[in-house]
Amino acid sequence: MMSYPIRDSEDKFRGVVVATLKNEDLTAQLGSITKNKNISAVLTDQSGKLIWSSSMYEGLHKSDIYSLCKDHKYLASTELGIHRVQLENNAQCDFQFLDKWGMFSIVAENRASADQLIRQYEQQVVTRNIIILIVFTLLLVFLGNQLLKQIESRKLLAVLNQRNKAIIDAMPDLLLTMRVDGKIIDHEVEDSFPLLVDADKLNGMNIKQLLDPDLVERKLALMAATVKTGEPSTIEYPLVLNGKEYYFLERLTALDDKHVLAFIIDITSRRAAEVKLEWQAFHDGLTGLPNRLMFFEFLNKLIQNYRRHKREFTILFIDLNGFKEINDNYGHHVGDEILKHTANQLGSILRETDTVARLGGDEFAVLLPETSPSQAQRVIKSIVETIKQPLIHNDKSLSVTASIGMAACPQDATSADELLNAADKRMYDVKLTER
Structure with missing residues (x-):
């Protein structure tokens, strides 16, 4: 039985509420939440007298409950008034005094059991994470x-x-079976492959009927060497077909001591690309003139010719005056036109045996084979007068002048670098006298 006083707003006593709790009913309602033998739920009065308990686990004693109820005012509590204490018997108690009913509500548990459950849970979590890590790995x-x-x-x-691409590229455009004397026994040909005669006329013909004698002689010699050594051989050659020049690569393989297979491929496009690359390596892209690299090749050949046959020659170093101003004032595209105009002017007055090259910028050089210094002076005067002629660009007259230095072999030097340096130095001497 529990009683609770009733007071009005002025705190005057107005009566008592009495409640009777049947212990069996309370146990039936609350006992289901505390079936764990290591947890106890307890209700006591203000003095600590037991009103109801679910079950008392072995580590919790009534003396502990009495002490808690007696000293609860001196124990720390949460904002909700809940106290938590650790008992010597490894019990942990959470309890609260219910002012309205004048009772203590106490929950106690065995910490060892709780810690074991926590450790089991942690172990399960760790095991699960390890399994997940292994699966993920x-x-x-x-x-x-x-x-x-x-x-x-x-x-x-x-x-x-x-x-596969290499195999396809290596497939011949024309396959010939031939005797070593040049007679064609059989053939296979691509539809687009150019031929000297109709394909149906090839079998039975001899290459002597089709090709230039020099080429026939080369091919017969290669066929003889191929069947003798058993080693394949190759040959490249040009042919003019229907007014167009083609290049072919032919590979010869011995069948026996009297017959060979000829694999022939049209390499015209490849040859054109090679020629273009070779030209670009030795020529100036703007003017089309030989570049410095090709100039030195020609110069070294003239030096070798002098050493063998004592044929003198001269070299001219040309620098344009006024080019920088035109380039700066009118733009690089106009400057390029001046350089191309100068290249054409030089080509128009020089002999076919002479060589004019662009060394870079506005510098040009000229090789004059079998020309003495006195003869070279006349060429210099002609060049100076020719370069003075203006270029008409967009109704504007643009002109430059030339300062020219000369060096002679063998009078000034007999090596390429020394000759060019000597001509360069004399060009600067001329430029100083012209100011």
């Missing part, structure tokens, strides 16, 4: 292997594609 290894297989597959595919 295996997945990464699997995906990594799959990626490596894909990379290797792509590399292999690229190699196969390259090999």
Whole structure:
């Protein structure tokens, strides 16, 4: 039985509320939440007298409950008035005094059991995380292997594609079976491959009927060497077909001591690309003149010719005056026109045996084979007068002048660098006297 006084707003006593709790009913309602034998739920009055308990686990004693109720005012509590204490018997108690009912509500538990449950839970979490990590690692290894297989597959595919391309590129446009005397026994030809005669007329013909005698002689010699040594041989040659020049690569392989296979490929496009690259390596892209590299090749040939046959020659070093001003005032595109105009002027007055080159910027050089210094002076005067002639650009007259230095072989030097340096120095001497 519990009683609770009733007071009005002025705190005057107005009566008592009496409640009777049947212990069996309370146990039935609250006992279901405390079935764990290591947890106890307890209700006491203000003095600590037991009103109701679910069950008392072995580590909790009534004396502990009495002491808690007696000293609760001196114990720390939370904002909600809940006290928590640790008992010597490894019990932890949470309790609260219910002012309205004048009772203590106490929950006690065995900490050892709770700690064990926590450790079990932590162990389960750790085990689960380890399993997840192992599975994730295996997945990464699997995906990594799959990626490596894909990379290797792509590399292999690229190699196969390259090999197939090489095989296709190596397929002959014309395949001939020939006797070593040049007679054609059989042939296979691509539809677009250019031929000297109709394809159906090839079998039975001899290459002597089709090709230039010099080329026939070279091919017969190669066929004889091929069947003798058993080693393949190759030959490249040009042919004019229907007014157009073609280049062919022919590979000869011995069938026996009397017959060869000739694999012939049209390399006209490749040859044109090679010629273009070779031209670009030795010529100035703007003016089309030989560049410094080709100039030195020609110069060294003249020096060798002098050493063998004592044929003198002269070299001219030309620098344009006024070019920088035109380039700065009118732009590089106009400056380029001046350089091309000068190149054309020089080409128009020099002999076919002479060589004019652009060394770079506005500097040009001229080689005059079998020309003495006195003869070179007349050429210099002609060049100076010619370069003075203006270029008309957009109704504007643009002109430059030339300062020219000369060096002679053998009078000034007999090496390429020394000759060019001597001509360069004399060009600057001329430039100083012209100011």
